[in-house]
Amino acid sequence: MSHPDPGPDTSGRPSIGAEVRLWFSPARIREEGSTPDYRFSLANERTFLAWLRTGLALVGGGFAVDQFLPRLHEGTRLTFTVVLLVGGALCALRAVRHWGRCERAMRRGTDLPVSRFPAFLALGLGVLAAAMVVLVALGWTR
Amino acid sequence: MGDPGREDARPPGPAPHRDAGLQPERTRLAWRRSSLSATVVAVLAGRQLVRSGAPGPVEVLGTALLGLMWLMFVVIAHRRMRALAAARPAGLPPRAALLLGGGTVALAVFGAAILLPGH
Numbered sequence: 242m243s244h245p246d247p248g249p250d251t252s253g254r255p256s257i258g259a260e261v262r263l264w265f266s267p268a269r270i271r272e273e274g275s276t277p278d279y280r281f282s283l284a285n286e287r288t289f290l291a292w293l294r295t296g297l298a299l300v301g302g303g304f305a306v307d308q309f310l311p312r313l314h315e316g317t318r319l320t321f322t323v324v325l326l327v328g329g330a331l332c333a334l335r336a337v338r339h340w341g342r343c344e345r346a347m348r349r350g351t352d353l354p355v356s357r358f359p360a361f362l363a364l365g366l367g368v369l370a371a372a373m374v375v376l377v378a379l380g381w382t383r
Numbered sequence: 384m385g386d387p388g389r390e391d392a393r394p395p396g397p398a399p400h401r402d403a404g405l406q407p408e409r410t411r412l413a414w415r416r417s418s419l420s421a422t423v424v425a426v427l428a429g430r431q432l433v434r435s436g437a438p439g440p441v442e443v444l445g446t447a448l449l450g451l452m453w454l455m456f457v458v459i460a461h462r463r464m465r466a467l468a469a470a471r472p473a474g475l476p477p478r479a480a481l482l483l484g485g486g487t488v489a490l491a492v493f494g495a496a497i498l499l500p501g502h
Contacts, residue, residue, distance in 0.1 A: 270477055279474070282474040283406045283410045284406070287409060290414065293417055294420045296484075297424050300494060304431050307431065307498060323498075330487065333485075334484055334488060336487075337480050337481055
C-alpha cells in the first residue's frame with residue numbers, strides 16, 4: 242500500500258458534488274485506484290451489513306413500540322416510533338455511504354474515513370432509553 | 384489441480400483456494416443474518432398494516448409493496464451468497480448496496496406513512 246500523494250489529508254472530505262455523483266453512479270468507485278485484497282472488501286461488506294441490520298433493527302423497533310406498548314400515551318408512543326424510524330433510515334443511509342467511502346479509501350490506499358455517527362447514535366439511543374425509564378418510573382403511562 | 388497425483392507438487396503452506404480467516408463463510412452468514420432481520424421487519428410492517436384499519440385497496444397495495452421489498456432483500460442476499468462461493472469472490476456490487484440501503488429507508492417511510500394518518 243503506497244500513498245500516491247502524501248499531501249495534507251486528501252482522503253477526508255470529498256466535495257459535495259463528488260459525493261452526490263457517487264451516490265447516483267456508485268460504480269464510479271471501481272474507476273479509482275486498484276482492487277484491494279478481497280478479504281478487506283469482504284470485511285467492509287460485513288461492516289456494511291452490520292450497519293444495515295442496525296438500521297433494520299431500529300425500524301423494526303419503531304414498529305414494535307407502536308404495536309406492543311399500548312399503555313404509553315398516544316403522543317409519546319408516536320414520538321418514540323417516529324424517532325426510531327428516522328434513526329433506522331439514517332443508519333441505512335449511513336451504511337451505504339460509509340461502505341462507499343471505505344471502499345474508495347482502500348482502493349486509493351489512504352486512511353479509512355473517521356465518523357462521528359456512532360457517537361451520535363449512541364447518545365440518541367441512550368437518551369431514548371433514559372426517557373423511557375423516566376416515563377415508566379414516574380408512572381406517566383395509562 | 385485436477386490431477387490428485389500432483390497434489391504434493393504444490394509448495395507447502397495453506398491450500399491456495401482456502402482462506403484461513405473463513406472470510407467468505409463469515410460474510411455469507413452476515414448475509415443470512417441480514418435477510419432474517421429484513422424478514423422480521425417486513426412481518427412487523429405487515430402486522431402494522433393489518434392493524435391500521437386502512438381501506439381494502441390500500442391494504443392490498445401495501446402488502447404487495449412489502450412483499451416486493453422483502454423479495455428484493457432475499458434475492459440480493461441469495462445472489463450474493465452464491466457469488467461468495469467463488470474462490471476469490473468479487474466485491475459487493477455498489478448497486479446492491481444502494482438498493483438495500485434504499486429498501487431499508489423505504490420500510491421506514493412505509494411505516495411512517497401507515498402510522499401517521501391513523502393519529
